[in-house]
Amino acid sequence: MKLSLQDFFEQPDRATEEAFLKRWYFWATHSRLEPMIRVAKTIRQHQEGVLAWFEHRLTNAMLEGMNSLLQAAKARARGYRSDANFLAMAYLNAGKLQFQLLAHSW
Numbered sequence: 627m628k629l630s631l632q633d634f635f636e637q638p639d640r641a642t643e644e645a646f647l648k649r650w651y652f653w654a655t656h657s658r659l660e661p662m663i664r665v666a667k668t669i670r671q672h673q674e675g676v677l678a679w680f681e682h683r684l685t686n687a688m689l690e691g692m693n694s695l696l697q698a699a700k701a702r703a704r705g706y707r708s709d710a711n712f713l714a715m716a717y718l719n720a721g722k723l724q725f726q727l728l729a730h731s732w
Contacts, residue, residue: 627654627662695720
């Protein structure tokens with residue numbers, strides 16, 4: 627079933643994708659394998675988002691990456707005194723700013 631679901635990504639158009647997903651859902655929910663039934667129901671709940679991927683080819687990977695950076699900053703600091711301080715640190719971590727130190731000739 628798992629390998630069969632990978633064929634979903636090879637479907638040529640939305641109508642074929644929907645038909646494939648419907649057949650796969652029926653097969654998975656009638657398999658009597660509880661983990662596959664849960665996966666099938668989860669996919670069914672998010673079916674519009676799954677099908678939208680084919681139209682737009684967008685994922686939430688960038689958002690998850692940004693969230694990871696922010697969580698790491700929060701963990702490193704063990705709390706900030708104010709929301710403004712946390713926001714400043716978020717911009718510093720996620721902004722990928724390049725800082726160059728100026729050399730002074732004294």
